[in-house]
Structures are given as C-alpha cells and as structure tokens.
Amino acid sequence: MKKIAVFLDRDGTINEDVGYPSSFDQIKIFPYSLEAIKKINEAGLLAIIVTNQSGIARGFFTEKDLLKIHEKMQEVFMQHGAHFDAIYYCPHYSFTSLGSSNICKCRKPLPGMAQKAAKDFNIDLKKSYMIGDKIEDILFGINIGAKSILVLTGFGESALFQLKETGIRPSYIANNLLEAVNWILIDLNKIKKE
Numbered sequence: 316m317k318k319i320a321v322f323l324d325r326d327g328t329i330n331e332d333v334g335y336p337s338s339f340d341q342i343k344i345f346p347y348s349l350e351a352i353k354k355i356n357e358a359g360l361l362a363i364i365v366t367n368q369s370g371i372a373r374g375f376f377t378e379k380d381l382l383k384i385h386e387k388m389q390e391v392f393m394q395h396g397a398h399f400d401a402i403y404y405c406p407h408y409s410f411t412s413l414g415s416s417n418i419c420k421c422r423k424p425l426p427g428m429a430q431k432a433a434k435d436f437n438i439d440l441k442k443s444y445m446i447g448d449k450i451e452d453i454l455f456g457i458n459i460g461a462k463s464i465l466v467l468t469g470f471g472e473s474a475l476f477q478l479k480e481t482g483i484r485p486s487y488i489a490n491n492l493l494e495a496v497n498w499i500l501i502d503l504n505k506i507k508k509e
C-alpha cells in the first residue's frame with residue numbers, strides 16, 4: 316500500500332526563520348515542533364522536510380554545512396523520540412530575469428522534491444499533506460495534489476495577506492505546526508470513516 320506523507324517546510328515552520336543559517340547554533344527549533352513530529356511518526360505517516368536552501372547557490376554556506384545542520388536537527392528530534400524520515404533540499408538559485416525556477420525542477424513551488432520522495436518512499440501524493448509558512452509552500456502542496464496547510468509562524472502572516480489577494484486557498488490555516496498536525500490527524504480520521 317502507498318504511504319501518506321506530511322511534507323514540512325523547515326525555516327519558519329519547524330524552526331524560526333532567521334535568514335540563511337549556516338550552522339546549527341543559529342537554528343531555533345520551536346518548542347512544540349518536537350511533539351508535532353512525534354505525532355506524525357506515531358500516526359504512521361512519513362515526516363519529510365522539503366526546503367529551499369538557495370544560500371548554497373548564493374555562496375552563504377556549503378552543502379556540507381547544510382548536511383551538518385540537518386544531522387544535528389535529526390539528533391535533537393531523536394533525543395525526544397521523534398524523527399524525520401527524510402530531508403530533501405533545493406540548493407539552487409538563479410539571478411536571471413526569468414526567475415529562479417528556470418535552472419532546476421526542485422525549487423518550491425516546483426514539485427521536484429515531492430516527486431523524488433514519492434519514488435523513494437512509494438508515497439501517494441494526493442493523500443499527502445504540505446505544511447509551510449510561505450505562498451511557495453501552499454503552491455507546492457497544490458502542485459502535487461496534496462492538501463496544503465499554512466502556518467502563521469515565520470512569514471505566515473504576510474503569506475496569508477498574499478493568498479487573500481491572489482485567491483489561492485490553503486486547505487487549512489493553523490497558528491503553528493502542532494495545530495497543523497492536529498488538524499491533519501482529525502482530517503485523516505474523517506477520511507477513514509467515509
């Protein structure tokens with residue numbers, strides 16, 4: 316049977332968005348994120364980070380720095396009985412007038428990272444969820460046929476304003492990651508009963 320994933324944006328969703336963190340000591344994990352990820356794990360869903368990390372292409376930090384951050388993040392969550400099943404990142408960025416998406420297929424809102432995850436883990440994207448704080452995250456979820464949840468942490472408040480202006484609607488708006496996960500668990504229960 317195909318699996319269901321909860322795709323997660325990183326900065327502004329799991330941890331504070333501080334710009335371009337280059338080492339783990341700059342990462343401030345929201346305290347409720349540990350419980351939120353644990354709930355995803357315990358529900359038998361995949362917890363998969365999908366993160367745009369153009370700081371690599373911009374020369375702010377290296378791929379090695381990023382992998383180190385992710386390794387440490389994973390360690391902290393594991394100490395609390397939670398884990399990420401995978402972490403996908405887009406290291407690309409283009410400065411051309413054509414926009415940033417012309418050089419790769421993996422920068423959100425493009426669906427590349429989810430398509431790769433779907434192959435790697437046998438995921439049913441249409442039954443899956445995406446949680447994030449930016450309009451790119453909501454569009455990414457829509458592009459892969461998943462349900463999108465906007466969190467109001469990070470850039471969430473300004474994303475909410477943008478979404479209202481463009482008429483793009485997330486499936487749900489949550490105050491934070493834990494509320495978003497709680498909504499997913501209720502939604503899955505409803506689907507089961509149908």
Ligand SMILES: [Mg+2]
Pocket residue numbers: 324325326327328332447448449469
């Ligand atoms: Mg974000």
Ligand SMILES: [Zn+2]
Pocket residue numbers: 405406407419420421422
């Ligand atoms: Zn990319």
